[in-house]
Amino acid sequence: MSALREPTTDGAEREGRRRPGRPGGRSGGGGARRPGGLGAPAGVLAVASAVALAVAALVTAHLLVGRSEVPAREVLRALTGGSGEPAYDLIVLRFRLPRVLVGLGAGALLALSGVLVQSVVRNPLAEPATTGIGAGAALAVVVSLVLVPGHGATYAVALGGALLAGLLLWLLGRRSLAVTGILLGAVLSALTSMVLVVDSQPMGTVLRWLVGSLNARTSGDWAALWPWLLVLPLLGWLLAPVMNVLALGDVATTTLGLRPALARGAVLAVAVAAAAAAIAAAGAVAFVGLVAPHVARLLVGSDHRLLVPVATALGALLLSTSDLLAFAVSLDLPLGGRSVAGVPVGAVTALLGAPLLVRLVRQERR
């Protein structure tokens, strides 16, 4: 398709376009003049409006679907400042709206973290859920619940654990971040299990961080998440040129006047913060941070200035759609009465994501 769009049919150029993000593949994008598959302003506008439309549709669906019947008119009235029915207000504002917002936000942050992690690791198969950050959050929550049973500050503890795991990853991962992350995750999960064997009481609470779930998110979770959404995507986007340079390799980075270690440290710091904020809210949902950047790369090429916003938007849509699916499935589940917990969104992304991953990886190699 690039041959149609561009007069240059240079083989290496096209080869690089289809193999984004590979070290030594090609420069990380051709700048604003050649932003990959889409023409610049019109394409951006089209993508932005498509995303906005999809978000609106998702929010509407989330607000209308639920265990109790709430008419559309009542939903609208609750949103615009109070209806006559306090029960509707409660359902819409305290449960349904926070759930969809947390889903969108956590998905966006996971995908953002995915792009950044893949840039640092220089491997398009890395993802935040397999870096040990989620395992760190789970371990911190389990330990804190064993020491202080029934405390309410799980978000803060999970965030702290996730950030600590990220720090550990940076300290240990001098040689290979990808392998270190996987092994760190294995060790932290083993320690979590050891604590749970001794005291199984935090089990119910910690399931959320083990698999990733958006069930029973309230406005408190959203309040803890949104400040991150203001800062981190912006930081990620500001780092996009740095990531474009990093994709050229360490030698080129140094030649262009950047210190590779420093640049990579900055990108990793934002990646860890984004993953930690998302995982503390929704648990270590697998595949969102992996699939969203891949789809984004197929859509807009490997220029990080476009890749970061597009992947972030796609991640939000992906997680929230999966959550809607998970919720719809749990409504029809025969287990209904016994287990109100519902299908966790992590199970849905796992089922959808694994075959999608196989397909994407094969497609990119071709």
Add this chain to the structure above:
Amino acid sequence: MITIPKWTDGPVPRTTTARRRPPSRALPRAVALTVALLALVGVAALSLGEPTLGPVRALGALLDAGDPAHVVVADVRLPRALLGAGCGAALAVSGLLLQDSLRNPVAGPELLGVSAGAAVVMTAVVVLGLQVPLALAPYAALLGALVAGAMVLLAIGATRDPEHVLLVGAAVSAAGAGLVVALVGLGTEGDVVLLFRYLLGSLAARGWPHLEAVAPWIGLGLLAAALLRSRVATLALGDEVATGLGVPVVRTRVLALVVAALLAAASAAVCGPVAYVALLAPHVARRLVGTGTRRTFWVAPLVGAALLVAADLVCRLVLYPVEVPVGVATTLVGVPALLLALAGRRGR
């Protein structure tokens, strides 16, 4: 005038195989060593615990049905130790086949998603209350193992970059673990014992019926692996060489993968996905007797058996009366060892 460069002019490239192969007496010695180790660990597994018996007393109680400790030793500790040994051997051979046929030092059922796939199916069987007899459980586990393994192998394609394999395998394994947690959380309101059996692997409360269910599978798998071992050894030399030697590359690789999945699934069906034994045992065996599937085949299962029985013993005793899932111990030992193996490989 054509000048042919003399082969001995430059420094002769010494392959790693040549450098690391010890003299040929190493194989019997290593086999004797590992058998002795396994026997030692086995006797310890029979004697330690509550009640703790002396080794002589334990062996006596095993043979003497009138001894009050007979039940403990013969019906509880012996099947558990045998099961540990059998599963350890099966996992080790599974890892050996995967590593040599894919020529990848980090290939192992736990990192290729094979164990996770088997665990998902077994969890579904238990949690959803499907009526699958114990003897058929390995079939179900094998199905899951093959699906997950095929998925990972499709995704990694022709690449041999260990990092690539690890990342895809980790993603699929994470998905499997997520499904296990979801199933357990949905069906049973957080049954911890169940979760650990299928997430980490555990040998707790296994008896003769479990051993009987899985023994034919492990035996079959080991036999098939024994028949395959010289062909797999040829595969480890490279696809071109193997083709040149008349070995059908693709068919052999697929066969090796199926046998590896069978062994891993058999073990996962009764004791869950015990991690890192399959990865570690072949590396230890190579340290002892050098590379080459023909030689390591005899040592790796013994190493794996001793490893798993020892790990199970530690897990049984360390937090007595609570049992730690054996997967915790193998992970805590296996991860640093794997890091060492990778670092050593990169250093060369």
